Amino acid sequence: MPELLFPLDSSKKFNEQQIIGHNRWHPDIPAAVTVKRDSTFRAHCREWFDGAIHNDDSAEDILNAPLKGVHCLSGPFAIEGAEPGDLLIVDILDVGPIPQEDSGPLAGQGWGYTGIFAKLNGGGFLTDQFPDAYKAIWDFSGQSATSRHVPGVKYTGIVHPGLMGTAPSAQLLAKWNKREGALIETDPHRVPPLALPPEPEDAILGTLSGDEFGRVAAEAARTAPPRENGGNQDIKNLTKGTRVFYPVFVPGANLSVGDLHFSQGDGEITFCGAIEMGGFIDLHVDVIKGGMETYGVYENAIFVPGNTDPLYSQWIAFSGTSVTLDGEQKYLDSDLAYKRACLHAIDYLTKFGYSPEQAYLLLGSAPIEGRLSGVVDIPNSCATVYIPTAIFDFPVLPSAAGPHQIDPGIGAPRASFSAGTKA
Numbered sequence: 001m002p003e004l005l006f007p008l009d010s011s012k013k014f015n016e017q018q019i020i021g022h023n024r025w026h027p028d029i030p031a032a033v034t035v036k037r038d039s040t041f042r043a044h045c046r047e048w049f050d051g052a053i054h055n056d057d058s059a060e061d062i063l064n065a066p067l068k069g070v071h072c073l074s075g076p077f078a079i080e081g082a083e084p085g086d087l088l089i090v091d092i093l094d095v096g097p098i099p100q101e102d103s104g105p106l107a108g109q110g111w112g113y114t115g116i117f118a119k120l121n122g123g124g125f126l127t128d129q130f131p132d133a134y135k136a137i138w139d140f141s142g143q144s145a146t147s148r149h150v151p152g153v154k155y156t157g158i159v160h161p162g163l164m165g166t167a168p169s170a171q172l173l174a175k176w177n178k179r180e181g182a183l184i185e186t187d188p189h190r191v192p193p194l195a196l197p198p199e200p201e202d203a204i205l206g207t208l209s210g211d212e213f214g215r216v217a218a219e220a221a222r223t224a225p226p227r228e229n230g231g232n233q234d235i236k237n238l239t240k241g242t243r244v245f246y247p248v249f250v251p252g253a254n255l256s257v258g259d260l261h262f263s264q265g266d267g268e269i270t271f272c273g274a275i276e277m278g279g280f281i282d283l284h285v286d287v288i289k290g291g292m293e294t295y296g297v298y299e300n301a302i303f304v305p306g307n308t309d310p311l312y313s314q315w316i317a318f319s320g321t322s323v324t325l326d327g328e329q330k331y332l333d334s335d336l337a338y339k340r341a342c343l344h345a346i347d348y349l350t351k352f353g354y355s356p357e358q359a360y361l362l363l364g365s366a367p368i369e370g371r372l373s374g375v376v377d378i379p380n381s382c383a384t385v386y387i388p389t390a391i392f393d394f395p396v397l398p399s400a401a402g403p404h405q406i407d408p409g410i411g412a413p414r415a416s417f418s419a420g421t422k423a
Contacts, residue, residue: 001042001282005077006044006074007044014046016077019032020204021072021258022204023202023204023233024203024413025165025167025168025176026205026226029220030208032075035077035078035079038284038285040282041077041282043074045259045278047106048276049065049069053115054105055113056413057134059412062116065115067121071223073163073257075255077255078251078254082251084169085290086287086291088246088260090164090244090284092240092283093242093283093284094160094240097260109276109277111140113136116129116135116412124272124273125343127192135412135413136412138155140157143156150362151407152393153392155275155310158239158261159240159279160242161257161261162264162268163256163259164230164238164244164257166256167249168221168228169249177197177198177219177235180195180197181195191336203216203217213348216376233301236264236265243304244301247292247301252313257281259276260278265363266370267338269360270360273363274365296332310367310389312367316419318343320344320385321342323336330363332375332376332378334375336381336384339374340383347358352396352404352406353406355408358411361412
């Protein structure tokens with residue numbers, strides 16, 4: 001096992017650990033650990049809500065999920081010799097649930113969760129159609145996950161970090177805050193909001209304290225979106241064996257990682273759409289000096305996917321075009337086309353006995369593939385969503401006999417509130 005440089009005690013909160021991580025992006029958050037170039041290490045990672053979501057049959061915890069406290073990130077890890085303008089090479093050697101603990105109160109201890117967030121507390125890709133809070137618990141058995149809340153399916157996990165990236169420079173942070181602030185101002189009262197501005201409440205900033213903590217907390221960027229530094233990209237193919245090249249914006253690069261997923265579909269469409277968990281990740285790091293200019297990589301990460309994805313060979317696919325639900329034609333709107341493809345898949349799965357919410361939770365957490373299938377044939381963009389047929393315990397293809405009817409079980413728990421009630 002590689003040397004454990006960022007340990008987490010499952011009996012303590014994230015901000016009570018031996019080494020304190022962070023939940024904001026800022027160049028002045030001190031490195032928690034310094035590592036040498038061409039070195040390997042292990043980090044423990046807490047699931048993104050630090051234990052706020054429970055293994056039960058209620059969705060009240062999803063309704064009241066503390067979004068101001070996410071994401072719980074392990075790091076920053078400073079890499080000796082890394083300087084602005086370099087490329088940081090990160091190899092994912094291994095990643096998995098909390099080691100040596102197959103049961104317990106924290107996600108990753110033998111179980112994980114998927115949530116549909118309430119529209120007034122984050123929402124999701126299809127929040128207008130699914131405005132209320134729901135939850136599904138998934139039990140792990142080796143590489144597979146099953147759920148009492150979404151019966152009839154079994155997934156082989158595509159285990160990966162949802163969030164990994166380097167620290168921004170002061171100039172890049174200012175750019176983020178300016179452009180996201182301008183977007184918010186176009187519709188400041190939108191629900192869900194267009195972006196999340198800096199928020200000092202519930203900020204965790206490593207070892208910072210006093211006036212310096214207050215200054216950084218007021219400036220630091222939230223970790224919700226992907227940006228030039230990588231960040232919350234939620235790319236399901238960042239599995240074991242992946243190599244990522246990140247731009248370096250500050251001395252040491254200050255790499256951070258978290259938001260581990262046991263499985264996820266392309267798009268993580270429910271927002272908390274993966275099977276969320278805590279766990280461990282083993283990384284190898286090195287540096288390409290001057291790599292940003294050499295390869296023209298200034299505002300994006302490059303990655304070579306891992307080779308440990310499950311080998312699904314048969315799929316059922318659904319298409320969607322850029323026409324709204326009320327029949328309005330949009331011009332090459334690929335986001336809308338993917339929404340329509342997902343809605344078509346959800347509608348199809350309800351014919352087998354699933355509730356719409358169960359089908360939505362399935363699409364967020366299963367290893368589905370989303371594709372932009374056509375982006376040039378005006379006026380309609382075409383997007384497709386592919387679902388592996390082998391995840392189902394029953395025949396899922398259309399047939400003359402009609403759809404097989406499953407027992408939907410206890411269903412996905414729904415929070416006891418109306419969509420118009422603020423969380």
